[in-house]
Amino acid sequence: MSLNKKTNENPINHPDYPIEKQRLEKTIKAMKEVIDSLELSAQNAKQKARGLMRNQDKISANDAQVARFLASSKMSESSKLRDAVKKPYFGRIDYREDGSQIIETFYIGDVRFDGPSDLQVIDWRAPISSVFYETQGGRATYKANGKLYSGDVSLKRQYTIENGVLRKIIDSHIPNGLTQKPPVITPTPQNRQQVQEKKGKQRNTYFDEPILMERLQQGVDKKLKGIVETIQAEQNQVIREDLEQVIIVQGAAGSGKSTVALHRISYLLYNYPTLKASDIVVIAPNKLFLDYISEVLPGLDAKGVKQITFQDLITIVTGVQYTLHKDEKMEMFLEGKPGYLHTVIRNLLIECSKLKGSLTFMEALEGFIKEKTNTFTRKLQDINLYEGKLKISREEQVFKFQSDSSPYNQRLENLKSYIKFKIDQFLNVADNPMGQSVKAKGGKISSKGYIQRIKESYEHEMYYGNEINRLDPNERARRRAELEKEQKQKLTQIEKEKTSFLNTYFNDWTTLSVRKAYQEFLQEDWIHKLLPPNEHQTALFMAQYTKEVLESGKVEKEDLAPLGYLKYLIDGFEEHVKFRHIVVDEAQDLSPFEFKLLSMLSQNQSFTILGDLSQGISYKGFTNWEYLLKGIFQGITYKYFKLKYRYRSTKEIVQLSNKVIPKGLPRGLPIERSGDQPKIERMDSAQAMLRRIIELIRFYKNKSYRSIGVIAKRDSECQRIAKIMNRDYPEIKCNLILPDTTTYEGGVSIVPITLAKGLEFDAVIIVNASDKNFKDNTFDAKLLYIALSRALHHLHVLYMDTITPLLAN
Numbered sequence: 001m002s003l004n005k006k007t008n009e010n011p012i013n014h015p016d017y018p019i020e021k022q023r024l025e026k027t028i029k030a031m032k033e034v035i036d037s038l039e040l041s042a043q044n045a046k047q048k049a050r051g052l053m054r055n056q057d058k059i060s061a062n063d064a065q066v067a068r069f070l071a072s073s074k075m076s077e078s079s080k081l082r083d084a085v086k087k088p089y090f091g092r093i094d095y096r097e098d099g100s101q102i103i104e105t106f107y108i109g110d111v112r113f114d115g116p117s118d119l120q121v122i123d124w125r126a127p128i129s130s131v132f133y134e135t136q137g138g139r140a141t142y143k144a145n146g147k148l149y150s151g152d153v154s155l156k157r158q159y160t161i162e163n164g165v166l167r168k169i170i171d172s173h174i175p176n177g178l179t180q181k182p183p184v185i186t187p188t189p190q191n192r193q194q195v196q197e198k199k200g201k202q203r204n205t206y207f208d209e210p211i212l213m214e215r216l217q218q219g220v221d222k223k224l225k226g227i228v229e230t231i232q233a234e235q236n237q238v239i240r241e242d243l244e245q246v247i248i249v250q251g252a253a254g255s256g257k258s259t260v261a262l263h264r265i266s267y268l269l270y271n272y273p274t275l276k277a278s279d280i281v282v283i284a285p286n287k288l289f290l291d292y293i294s295e296v297l298p299g300l301d302a303k304g305v306k307q308i309t310f311q312d313l314i315t316i317v318t319g320v321q322y323t324l325h326k327d328e329k330m331e332m333f334l335e336g337k338p339g340y341l342h343t344v345i346r347n348l349l350i351e352c353s354k355l356k357g358s359l360t361f362m363e364a365l366e367g368f369i370k371e372k373t374n375t376f377t378r379k380l381q382d383i384n385l386y387e388g389k390l391k392i393s394r395e396e397q398v399f400k401f402q403s404d405s406s407p408y409n410q411r412l413e414n415l416k417s418y419i420k421f422k423i424d425q426f427l428n429v430a431d432n433p434m435g436q437s438v439k440a441k442g443g444k445i446s447s448k449g450y451i452q453r454i455k456e457s458y459e460h461e462m463y464y465g466n467e468i469n470r471l472d473p474n475e476r477a478r479r480r481a482e483l484e485k486e487q488k489q490k491l492t493q494i495e496k497e498k499t500s501f502l503n504t505y506f507n508d509w510t511t512l513s514v515r516k517a518y519q520e521f522l523q524e525d526w527i528h529k530l531l532p533p534n535e536h537q538t539a540l541f542m543a544q545y546t547k548e549v550l551e552s553g554k555v556e557k558e559d560l561a562p563l564g565y566l567k568y569l570i571d572g573f574e575e576h577v578k579f580r581h582i583v584v585d586e587a588q589d590l591s592p593f594e595f596k597l598l599s600m601l602s603q604n605q606s607f608t609i610l611g612d613l614s615q616g617i618s619y620k621g622f623t624n625w626e627y628l629l630k631g632i633f634q635g636i637t638y639k640y641f642k643l644k645y646r647y648r649s650t651k652e653i654v655q656l657s658n659k660v661i662p663k664g665l666p667r668g669l670p671i672e673r674s675g676d677q678p679k680i681e682r683m684d685s686a687q688a689m690l691r692r693i694i695e696l697i698r699f700y701k702n703k704s705y706r707s708i709g710v711i712a713k714r715d716s717e718c719q720r721i722a723k724i725m726n727r728d729y730p731e732i733k734c735n736l737i738l739p740d741t742t743t744y745e746g747g748v749s750i751v752p753i754t755l756a757k758g759l760e761f762d763a764v765i766i767v768n769a770s771d772k773n774f775k776d777n778t779f780d781a782k783l784l785y786i787a788l789s790r791a792l793h794h795l796h797v798l799y800m801d802t803i804t805p806l807l808a809n
């Protein structure tokens with residue numbers, strides 16, 4: 001498909017400039033009028049509310065509340081339009097639906113404007129807007145209310161509007177042959193090269209989008225931004241997928257996964273009116289990252305979505321704030337010490353991570369609670385009270401306990417209540433809705449309770465008994481007093497029998513505590529009993545260090561899912577939260593167990609899961625997405641997407657970083673944005689390296705770059721550099737990022753690779769990519785890939801002695 005693109009740096013040169021300028025001015029004027037009227041209505045509503053409040057009665061108070069609500073919704077509408085006035089729209093399509101003779105013109109903006117019919121603006125999330133993103137012109141389709149529509153796009157136009165002034169008009173259109181598809185050449189051995197070249201050209205023209213290029217050329221600010229104007233077709237497809245399914249997105253570094261996820265949320269909220277922001281949760285790797293992405297959703301008219309870490313989620317559902325032990329394992333992996341012993345330990349630790357994150361481990365925990373249930377039921381005995389007049393058989397109790405689907409502790413309570421109720425029922429002090437069914441089942445319980453019957457039998461004897469009535473009045477009175485005393489004693493005895501029974505029978509009915517249960521589960525005999533033999537060695541090693549961590553009052557990250565699950569089995573979840581949509585970013589680092597827990601917290605198995613297998617460094621995560629689909633979401637509707645292009649970085653940076661991706665792992669394609677060649681520089685000493693870092697920071701700061709990342713493999717390296725910089729070069733003002741950092745400040749960041757994940761910088765300086773630091777193995781390769789792919793425009797790789805084999809040649 002050949003495109004005719006008209007780019008006008010000066011929009012005045014565009015033949016449609018006068019019409020477009022006039023349209024823009026009219027739209028702005030109409031918007032301002034609507035704003036004025038909205039604000040007037042809001043004022044009136046507020047005034048009305050104040051007036052009503054003076055009446056001091058309930059009806060007026062309610063009316064006042066309605067008026068206040070109206071005022072606030074008018075104000076929020078007007079504030080959206082106030083923002084929109086500066087840039088009412090960014091795109092236009094001229095579209096003729098198949099079967100129609102009319103070409104309709106749609107202007108597309110951040111928000112919808114229902115002004116006069118010739119000045120309307122449609123929201124970017126509206127179904128028809130999809131056409132703008134999907135096509136450069138020509139044939140197009142879009143879906144609305146489950147139906148597919150198709151037609152021809154005779155014009156796709158983009159605008160740059162700043163503060164209400166039209167700065168640029170850019171057209172991509174096909175003037176002729178709208179309904180003709182481009183000729184398809186079937187590849188044969190002879191023409192393969194020709195086909196590939198053609199494809200390459202198509203790909204280049206695909207990205208020949210000045211506005212996208214301009215946007216990508218810009219420096220990054222502090223936080224991640226919205227991309228409404230330049231969403232690409234492959235991203236648009238993910239954003240506009242239906243709500244009720246599992247979407248899995250594999251995307252290389254910088255392909256826009258996080259951005260797409262957040263735009264999808266905004267799209268879903270707009271198109272599914274019953275979906276509320278509070279129904280959605282975004283799970284992201286750490287607080288720093290959450291802070292980094294925090295401005296996107298409010299900017300997309302999607303406030304109020306929970307954006308939390310997996311740890312936060314566990315806190316919500318368990319009510320316990322677990323303190324994390326520092327990630328010693330990761331430190332050992334990063335250290336990568338040579339030698340047989342270190343390798344064996346590292347391998348064992350990898351196995352431990354995998355085990356703790358596995359469904360096998362989850363099933364073992366389930367087995368543990370089942371065993372506890374069995375042990376408990378073995379304790380149950382036949383209950384025989386009041387000279388055998390009240391019997392509750394062991395079988396009945398076991399049945400009651402086993403058939404109860406509540407969590408363990410609740411089942412104990414339920415059985416206790418059941419037994420107490422049966423006793424009370426027997427004694428006839430019960431006032432319990434369960435009464436009916438018990439009576440029906442037991443059949444023997446009289447409508448009068450045991451106490452009543454005892455009382456009555458004494459009273460009968462005291463007043464109507466033949467024996468007592470034969471006595472003379474004095475004797476009778478004495479006998480009555482005696483009987484009265486006996487009756488009292490009997491009643492006390494009945495009460496005593498009950499109390500003493502309850503005290504002894506329930507004495508060892510101890511509830512389970514989550515942490516203690518986990519500690520117990522980690523004991524050798526349980527491991528042997530509950531885990532498959534091939535896991536015993538790993539499990540025993542894992543149990544040993546986990547117990548130490550637990551005894552110190554902390555937990556490791558990988559214990560969160562087991563503890564969460566035990567909480568579910570023992571007490572049930574704290575809040576009965578079930579989300580309607582769950583978004584998981586950096587999903588490659590979550591374990592199957594963690595996903596299983598998430599699926600338990602999902603109302604309808606509606607998920608957007610995004611990740612990059614080439615950036616997976618947690619060891620408990622996935623090596624292929626199929627496993628996630630088959631193991632966790634088996635039988636559930638799903639769609640798999642691959643984002644092909646890497647928008648963040650220049651072509652040169654993408655090419656260099658792709659080079660280090662281990663064989664068999666996914667990599668993305670560069671777009672046609674060229675920049676400086678990344679520089680790989682050998683340093684003579686650590687001091688020389690530091691001097692070079694300072695030099696580079698100063699250089700990029702002088703060029704007004706706002707974000708510079710100094711990225712090192714380990715926390716300790718970052719701490720060392722930050723210390724020297726803060727001491728000797730305080731004017732540079734660097735921000736050291738460590739695992740407990742929660743806010744992202746932008747500027748100059750000194751950051752370990754594991755925390756740089758998800759972030760991006762105009763210029764990146766990688767500290768010491770020597771062969772000792774980054775060995776030729778998958779883990780180091782993935783780390784280096786993460787580090788290299790953080791750069792937008794400039795990349796410097798510094799090393800001492802010998803460059804890592806991953807970047808050699």
Ligand SMILES: Nc1ncnc2c1ncn2[C@@H]1O[C@H](COP(=O)(O)OP(=O)(O)OP(=O)(O)O)[C@@H](O)[C@H]1O
Pocket residue numbers: 212215216224225226227230231232235251252253254255256257258259260612615647648757758759760789
């Ligand atoms: N269509 C687009 N238009 C403009 N900018 C885009 C587009 N898609 C992505 N970007 C930009 O590319 C950068 C990378 O996006 P994002 O962080 O969402 O990617 P990612 O796939 O999540 O990356 P990573 O795997 O490294 O976390 C961001 O600056 C984003 O604004």
